[in-house]
Amino acid sequence: MFGFLKKISHYTQDALNAAKYLAQGLSVTFDHMGRSPITVQYPYEKLIPSERYRGRIHYEFDKCIACEVCVRVCPINLPVVDWVMNKEAKKKELRNYSIDFGVCIFCGNCVEYCPTNCLSMTEEYELATFDRHSLNYDNVALGRLPTSVTTDPSIKPLRELGYLPKGVMDPHDVPSTQTRTGQLPSEVLELLQKNSKNNNTIEK
Amino acid sequence: MENISEPIFLALINPGLDLEFSFTEAMKGLGLSSQFAHILWLPLPMLLVLTAALIGVLVTVWLERKVSAAAQQRIGPEYAGALGVLQPMADGLKLLVKEDIIPARADNLLFTLGPVLVLVPVILSWLIVPFGQNLLISNVGVGIFLWISLSSIQPIGLLMSGYASNNKYSLLGGLRAAAQSISYEIPLALSVLAIVMMSNSLSTVDIVNQQNSAGLLSWNIWRQPVGFLIFWICALAECERLPFDLPEAEEELVAGYQTEYAGMKFALFYLGSYINLILSALLVSVLYLGGWGFPIPIEWLAQLTGLSINAPLIQLIIGAVGIVMTILKAYLLVFLAILLRWTTPRIRIDQLLDLGWKFLLPISLVNLLFTAGLKLAFPTAFGG
Numbered sequence: 001m002f003g004f005l006k007k008i009s010h011y012t013q014d015a016l017n018a019a020k021y022l023a024q025g026l027s028v029t030f031d032h033m034g035r036s037p038i039t040v041q042y043p044y045e046k047l048i049p050s051e052r053y054r055g056r057i058h059y060e061f062d063k064c065i066a067c068e069v070c071v072r073v074c075p076i077n078l079p080v081v082d083w084v085m086n087k088e089a090k091k092k093e094l095r096n097y098s099i100d101f102g103v104c105i106f107c108g109n110c111v112e113y114c115p116t117n118c119l120s121m122t123e124e125y126e127l128a129t130f131d132r133h134s135l136n137y138d139n140v141a142l143g144r145l146p147t148s149v150t151t152d153p154s155i156k157p158l159r160e161l162g163y164l165p166k167g168v169m170d171p172h173d174v175p176s177t178q179t180r181t182g183q184l185p186s187e188v189l190e191l192l193q194k195n196s197k198n199n200n201t202i203e204k
Numbered sequence: 205m206e207n208i209s210e211p212i213f214l215a216l217i218n219p220g221l222d223l224e225f226s227f228t229e230a231m232k233g234l235g236l237s238s239q240f241a242h243i244l245w246l247p248l249p250m251l252l253v254l255t256a257a258l259i260g261v262l263v264t265v266w267l268e269r270k271v272s273a274a275a276q277q278r279i280g281p282e283y284a285g286a287l288g289v290l291q292p293m294a295d296g297l298k299l300l301v302k303e304d305i306i307p308a309r310a311d312n313l314l315f316t317l318g319p320v321l322v323l324v325p326v327i328l329s330w331l332i333v334p335f336g337q338n339l340l341i342s343n344v345g346v347g348i349f350l351w352i353s354l355s356s357i358q359p360i361g362l363l364m365s366g367y368a369s370n371n372k373y374s375l376l377g378g379l380r381a382a383a384q385s386i387s388y389e390i391p392l393a394l395s396v397l398a399i400v401m402m403s404n405s406l407s408t409v410d411i412v413n414q415q416n417s418a419g420l421l422s423w424n425i426w427r428q429p430v431g432f433l434i435f436w437i438c439a440l441a442e443c444e445r446l447p448f449d450l451p452e453a454e455e456e457l458v459a460g461y462q463t464e465y466a467g468m469k470f471a472l473f474y475l476g477s478y479i480n481l482i483l484s485a486l487l488v489s490v491l492y493l494g495g496w497g498f499p500i501p502i503e504w505l506a507q508l509t510g511l512s513i514n515a516p517l518i519q520l521i522i523g524a525v526g527i528v529m530t531i532l533k534a535y536l537l538v539f540l541a542i543l544l545r546w547t548t549p550r551i552r553i554d555q556l557l558d559l560g561w562k563f564l565l566p567i568s569l570v571n572l573l574f575t576a577g578l579k580l581a582f583p584t585a586f587g588g
Contacts, residue, residue: 026543026544029275029543032277035277037277037278
């Protein structure tokens with residue numbers, strides 16, 4: 001008899017708990033209704049890529065010495081370096097250079113190991129094409145600079161969350177004069193230099 | 205609760221806004237026979253309600269998309285009309301001009317008949333939804349029972365389309381839909397039965413009248429809180445709304461019985477599910493939230509202002525307030541359904557059947573017995 005009653009009380013307790021949790025969940029969903037949207041209206045608004053963003057690779061033909069380090073450090077030996085030996089000058093003569101961005105994984109190894117810094121990574125990420133073969137960029141295409149989000153007058157640039165002033169969550173209508181929370185790299189550098197100077201004077 | 209018989213008394217001396225009567229009288233004035241005038245009158249409310257249902261669907265689709273967006277901190281449709289109000293129209297138009305594909309090895313007749321059998325009973329059920337004392341297509345005596353029996357036709361259509369698609373996902377979806385509809389119809393009918401017992405009538409108009417003696421306080425939700433919850437849960441299950449949307453669970457079944465449908469036939473399913481949602485919300489407001497009744501009885505307000513209840517202007521205001529109240533209550537419930545969609549996870553088929561048969565059915569039976577007992581013990585408060 002008591003077992004039966006106990007079962008009923010457990011059952012009722014379970015049902016009440018379920019109702020309670022449902023109400024809690026509903027209150028969370030309802031609370032979200034009042035929050036402002038966090039979406040970026042893409043073609044009209046774009047996020048500013050961070051300074052170490054690994055986008056499409058930029059290449060300067062004149063700096064390149066055709067050493068093929070980029071090919072060796074590439075996980076799939078992707079860059080195609082087309083050079084011939086100029087026997088008279090005893091120098092490599094570069095003819096063409098290309099990277100296929102349909103295959104590239106944007107790891108940035110080539111950029112890191114390039115001895116002449118002729119490779120660099122841009123903030124360009126809109127690489128959609130109708131034909132995958134047009135993603136195979138030659139040295140001319142690689143030498144083009146992308147339009148920056150901040151300079152394009154038809155786009156509203158938005159800062160990412162980490163680049164917003166302290167306490168600000170909405171990137172809309174934040175004046176560009178307001179700096180992000182914490183110290184900028186230049187400020188950190190300044191501080192370090194000042195500290196090292198102080199240390200030097202103490203040592204003396 | 206002493207003046208429980210007052211609304212019936214009021215209804216007797218005050219027939220309210222009777223458009224049919226006025227229309228027939230006007231036609232008689234033009235020299236037409238009363239029978240011919242009746243025939244002329246018949247299609248008018250039907251067309252009106254059909255249009256209202258379609259506009260209701262458009263509003264609900266827009267609301268669903270906007271509320272879903274807000275619940276997920278998105279914006280939702282924005283560019284089709286102001287605030288994206290034309291988005292559902294655009295969706296509908298797209299479905300209208302889309303190619304109507306019938307799979308090569310599908311059963312042609314059943315495949316076409318399926319969506320029709322799903323939509324027609326739902327639209328037919330609008331027959332009994334009252335927006336005012338005389339603002340309904342037909343005050344049939346069997347009223348709410350008509351809706352319950354009509355909604356039993358729906359699983360046949362679902363099963364038909366699931367089977368005819370010749371696709372395993374469709375078949376599974378159809379079977380699930382049929383199992384779900386059948387198991388949730390019983391607690392639904394039992395909770396309606398408790399209401400019917402209290403109001404001594406199956407007619408929706410009588411059910412609303414019985415609730416509106418003291419405004420907000422006399423609504424059935426206070427006398428039938430358990431019934432209200434059961435009815436709402438079952439209504440969600442019948443509409444295949446989110447905690448119970450396993451027949452079209454996209455992660456497992458692609459789109460359930462709708463998988464093979466495209467174009468207008470898909471639009472019929474889409475329309476059917478939304479009309480069903482609005483219908484369920486309307487019926488919840490009719491059965492439990494006082495239908496067209498204002499939270500404070502409008503007769504009291506009229507008495508306070510010292511105006512005659514039979515004045516044409518007052519009658520018009522009462523009619524308008526009734527329509528607005530019914531729609532407002534229904535849409536609040538639709539809003540709740542959308543909010544629930546983004547709150548609750550989908551339950552498994554065994555959990556669904558467990559909930560239906562082992563929880564809702566016994567509780568609705570107990571509720572029915574309890575109501576019967578209360579009706580015998582306190583006939584004044586529980587409609588003796």
